Amino acid sequence: MTSLPALDYPRASAFLAEVRSATRALKPGQVLAIVEGVSDRAALMPHFAGEVVLKAAKGREKLLSAYFGLESSLRSPVVFIFDCDGNTPLELKGQVDLVISSNRDMEADLIFDLNAFHGVTQDYLGRIYEDTAVVRAHTEAAVEQASEMSTDLGLILKGAKAMGLTTHIKRPRAGIDRVITVTDVNDAAFDFSSRRPSDLSTLSQAVGTVLGWGQLDIEEISKRANSEYETHCARHETVCGRCRKRQLANGHHLVDALSLILDRVHGQIVSPSLVASGLRMSPSPLALKSWVVLRRLKAWEDASGMRVLR
Numbered sequence: 095m096t097s098l099p100a101l102d103y104p105r106a107s108a109f110l111a112e113v114r115s116a117t118r119a120l121k122p123g124q125v126l127a128i129v130e131g132v133s134d135r136a137a138l139m140p141h142f143a144g145e146v147v148l149k150a151a152k153g154r155e156k157l158l159s160a161y162f163g164l165e166s167s168l169r170s171p172v173v174f175i176f177d178c179d180g181n182t183p184l185e186l187k188g189q190v191d192l193v194i195s196s197n198r199d200m201e202a203d204l205i206f207d208l209n210a211f212h213g214v215t216q217d218y219l220g221r222i223y224e225d226t227a228v229v230r231a232h233t234e235a236a237v238e239q240a241s242e243m244s245t246d247l248g249l250i251l252k253g254a255k256a257m258g259l260t261t262h263i264k265r266p267r268a269g270i271d272r273v274i275t276v277t278d279v280n281d282a283a284f285d286f287s288s289r290r291p292s293d294l295s296t297l298s299q300a301v302g303t304v305l306g307w308g309q310l311d312i313e314e315i316s317k318r319a320n321s322e323y324e325t326h327c328a329r330h331e332t333v334c335g336r337c338r339k340r341q342l343a344n345g346h347h348l349v350d351a352l353s354l355i356l357d358r359v360h361g362q363i364v365s366p367s368l369v370a371s372g373l374r375m376s377p378s379p380l381a382l383k384s385w386v387v388l389r390r391l392k393a394w395e396d397a398s399g400m401r402v403l404r
């Protein structure tokens with residue numbers, strides 16, 4: 095909390111000012127919850143009590159600036175919810191007012207920890223397959239394939255960011271660039287017919303073509319991605335698909351990949367936004383009890399005496 099080293103995030107100070115004024119505007123007993131992105135906000139909203147104000151920082155740096163910068167006199171009604179990206183500084187762990195997801199973000203938690211995609215696929219695959227076990231097997235396969243696609247794309251984008259290359263697609267009409275996603279990449283770069291991992295060199299080439307990287311950069315990215323793929327995970331001292339997936343597969347890419355798989359493999363057209371809303375609605379109350387984010391929010395409630403969950 096306030097004993098943590100103050101980090102310098104000058105670009106984010108406007109957000110800190112916004113948090114200060116939102117905190118001052120709270121009614122007694124009202125909670126301000128701050129999440130990283132708007133999709134995190136949408137994923138958490140159904141679980142929050144009616145009076146809670148849920149603010150999206152729209153960036154990790156901004157969220158951290160508010161976490162480190164907010165005065166202790168203003169902190170008691172504020173809880174921060176942070177996406178785990180595998181590089182979470184050690185001093186951030188174990189803070190009761192800083193809840194951290196177990197996967198890359200809230201949607202990834204819903205998919206990997208709460209099996210929320212199972213509810214979504216039953217709706218669509220139940221129309222074409224009679225056997226429940228078949229639907230379940232296709233669901234497992236789809237989640238596995240989507241996680242491969244998102245992890246592989248995440249690995250390539252991580253290398254690109256480290257090299258200072260763009261990861262955004264220009265949108266001339268809308269004016270705002272957006273991060274590339276799996277549906278921007280040529281289908282041929284992914285293998286829908288089997289579940290073997292995509293070839294990282296082919297995928298680097300396909301991503302680089304869309305983003306306009308030079309050929310030498312594409313080759314360097316491909317080299318880095320292939321070498322990182324073979325790198326041992328620090329926690330388990332082995333090549334570890336599980337940790338890689340937790341760190342790299344973000345919810346947005348997973349949702350787009352699942353929508354793509356439902357179309358290409360099963361001929362069911364389900365838009366990414368329908369997949370995303372299905373994910374939010376589908377976990378059972380029992381499954382939600384085990385969700386680490388909600389358990390940590392409960393711990394914050396117990397420590398602070400405030401109410402955030404419905």
Ligand SMILES: [Zn+2]
Pocket residue numbers: 327328329330331334336337338
């Ligand atoms: Zn590991």
